[in-house]
Amino acid sequence: MHIGGMILNRMPRDPFSVEERADLGALLKSNSMIGELSFWRLASCRDAHTTLVSSTNLHIRQIPDIARQGPELVNAMVANLAPLVADHA
Amino acid sequence: MRNIVETRRVIVCCGAGGVGKTSVSAALALAAARQGRRVLVITIDPSRRLADLMGISRRSEKPVRLPEDLQQATGIAAPGLLDTWVLDPQRIADTAVRALTKTPREAERLLGNRVYRNVTQMIAGMQEYTAVEALHGFVKEDRYDLVVLDTPPSRNALQFLESPSRLRAFIDGRIFNLFVPRSGGKIFRTASRMVDTVLDIGLGRDTRRELQDFFQGFAAVLRQLTSNATDMRSYFRSPQVSFLSVTSPAETALREAFFFADQLKTQFNIPLGGFILNRSMACRREELAHPSDYIDGKKSAVLCSALEKLARLADEEHRQRREAKALLAKLKEKAGTEARCMALPIIQQGVTDVGSLVALADALVVP
Numbered sequence: 001m002h003i004g005g006m007i008l009n010r011m012p013r014d015p016f017s018v019e020e021r022a023d024l025g026a027l028l029k030s031n032s033m034i035g036e037l038s039f040w041r042l043a044s045c046r047d048a049h050t051t052l053v054s055s056t057n058l059h060i061r062q063i064p065d066i067a068r069q070g071p072e073l074v075n076a077m078v079a080n081l082a083p084l085v086a087d088h089a
Numbered sequence: 090m091r092n093i094v095e096t097r098r099v100i101v102c103c104g105a106g107g108v109g110k111t112s113v114s115a116a117l118a119l120a121a122a123r124q125g126r127r128v129l130v131i132t133i134d135p136s137r138r139l140a141d142l143m144g145i146s147r148r149s150e151k152p153v154r155l156p157e158d159l160q161q162a163t164g165i166a167a168p169g170l171l172d173t174w175v176l177d178p179q180r181i182a183d184t185a186v187r188a189l190t191k192t193p194r195e196a197e198r199l200l201g202n203r204v205y206r207n208v209t210q211m212i213a214g215m216q217e218y219t220a221v222e223a224l225h226g227f228v229k230e231d232r233y234d235l236v237v238l239d240t241p242p243s244r245n246a247l248q249f250l251e252s253p254s255r256l257r258a259f260i261d262g263r264i265f266n267l268f269v270p271r272s273g274g275k276i277f278r279t280a281s282r283m284v285d286t287v288l289d290i291g292l293g294r295d296t297r298r299e300l301q302d303f304f305q306g307f308a309a310v311l312r313q314l315t316s317n318a319t320d321m322r323s324y325f326r327s328p329q330v331s332f333l334s335v336t337s338p339a340e341t342a343l344r345e346a347f348f349f350a351d352q353l354k355t356q357f358n359i360p361l362g363g364f365i366l367n368r369s370m371a372c373r374r375e376e377l378a379h380p381s382d383y384i385d386g387k388k389s390a391v392l393c394s395a396l397e398k399l400a401r402l403a404d405e406e407h408r409q410r411r412e413a414k415a416l417l418a419k420l421k422e423k424a425g426t427e428a429r430c431m432a433l434p435i436i437q438q439g440v441t442d443v444g445s446l447v448a449l450a451d452a453l454v455v456p
Contacts (some may be wrong), residue, residue: 020395027392033378035403037370040437041237070342 007061008052012065015040048064090429091454093331093362094121099228100237100362100381101325103349104335105342109136109367110442113335113433114239115143115173122155122171123164123450129172131223133241139440145173150180162443164456172233173221177239181219189310195212200309200359205305217241217251218318224316228324247352248370250359251321322357331362338369363429364420365453370406371413372434374454379403 016024016039025043027037052060061084066076093100094117102114111132118130127451131154144156147323152172155165165171181201190196199205220240227236324330336346347446350361380399388396417432424430433452436445 015398015401016395017391018182019391023389024395024399027383031378031383033380033383033399033403034373034406035380035399037373037437038402038406039399058322067360076227 003058005061005084006052006056008049008060008062010065011049011062012045014046014050016042022046090115090120090363090431093333093429094235095124095126097362098235098329099224099324101234101240101330101331101332102238102335102365103240105345108335108337108339108342109433109440110335111239111411111452112140112436112446112449113333113367115139115239115440116446116453117333118171118173118235118237119163119446119450120454121167121193121235121237122160122169123456124454125166126160126167127168127232128235128237129174129227129233130237131176131220131227132239133176133220135175136439136441140175140441141392142442143173145175145179147175149174159443161166163447163450176220178219178221181406185222185314186307186310189313191307194289195306198302199306202299202303202306205307208303208307218314220302221318221321222314225321228321237238240346247349247356250325250353250357273391325357332359333362333365335365335367336420337367338413342431343416346420350423350428360422361432364424366413366417366420366430366432368435369413369417369432370410371417371432372433373406373410382434 021043024039028039049062061081063077063080066073069077092271100114100117102110102117106111108365114130114132118128124129132145134365139145140147143159144153144231144422152174155163155171155173160166160171162336185194186199186205187193217240220238223238224238227233272318285297288300292300324334334346334349336342350364353359353361380396384393384396414431417430421430431453433449436449438445440446440449
């Protein structure tokens with residue numbers, strides 16, 4: 001069966017540059033602070049994305065981590081996926 | 090959770106898929122083994138890393154002892170021990186057939202039956218059902234002080250308890266009885282021969298015979314298995330057993346956890362042992378520093394910029410922690426005075442090494 005592509009859901013947006021990530025990572029290794037869970041989660045998501053991309057030729061569409069519920073969540077996801085549907089129309 | 094871990098003979102972990110039941114089950118089992126108990130954890134679908142860590146093998150016919158170095162590293166000392174076993178519905182069904190058929194020849198005939206091999210994989214609830222059968226065997230054996238059962242991921246965790254009823258409905262159904270006629274007089278026997286003739290025309294004689302062999306051979310086995318499951322349902326109501334509802338902060342998982350607790354009581358008259366809220370921000374320490382505390386003139390511009398961005402993430406974590414505490418309070422209210430309720434921390438990277446497994450066990454039962 002033909003697979004059209006992959007949708008990678010809940011991919012958080014990474015606001016840090018490569019240099020910022022390196023310097024902050026070094027600081028966090030010896031200083032615990034609030035926010036660090038989110039920082040390390042970004043690293044895990046990046047690694048997972050790299051693994052996924054390197055293991056397939058399929059087109060991968062990312063949906064960001066949307067901190068909403070109910071109809072607002074649905075509308076946000078629809079807005080994100082609409083271009084994908086338009087491309088395949 | 091200390092009282093449950095130290096006194097129960099069976100702990101059943103239920104919950105929606107993806108809430109971390111397997112990791113929590115493994116950590117509960119470890120916590121009990123560290124208390125000097127002989128523990129078996131039956132897992133359903135361990136992640137590859139957890140399986141590698143604990144030496145869990147899908148191919149193993151018998152429970153596997155935790156490697157010696159891992160026992161030492163996790164603080165298990167004699168008489169405590171920890172065995173693991175992966176639930177394989179097909180193997181459990183085959184074992185039951187061998188135990189419950191009259192002769193080895195009859196057993197091999199049924200095991201080789203094509204219908205048997207396909208049906209045992211297809212029967213709805215087979216995985217849940219064989220979990221109950223496996224539990225029945227280990228409880229009867231008395232080889233362990235505690236068995237922790239990680240139930241199959243189900244959209245509805247009650248499928249675990251409903252499976253015997255569904256199997257009974259299958260046995261009593263019309264299709265089943267078409268191939269397993271009850272004894273009767275001459276008219277009945279004539280009617281049965283007519284049914285066989287019609288089935289031969291529709292299915293072919295060989296297929297009809299194979300179907301009849303299956304239903305006739307498996308009927309007795311299935312009735313005994315269903316009887317075992319009914320016994321277990323009674324046993325589940327005893328004080329020796331605790332059902333724990335594992336949930337995550339996700340809305341769907343919570344909804345199912347509340348529904349499960351209500352139905353457990355009203356439909357099965359089984360009290361819930363407790364809620365475990367996994368991956369909860371409520372466990373984050375209150376006194377952690379804020380990133381803005383680290384911004385000063387001595388830090389580089391790059392690092393200061395990073396700390397400012399981290400501060401925004403920190404504010405979001407603050408909000409999540411407040412929501413998590415409110416959620417935990419809601420769960421505690423639901424648990425009331427009869428059931429326990431606790432939150433487990435987020436384990437970065439999941440439970441994949443000794444440290445993370447011990448951290449989860451420590452959170453469940455403080456050493």
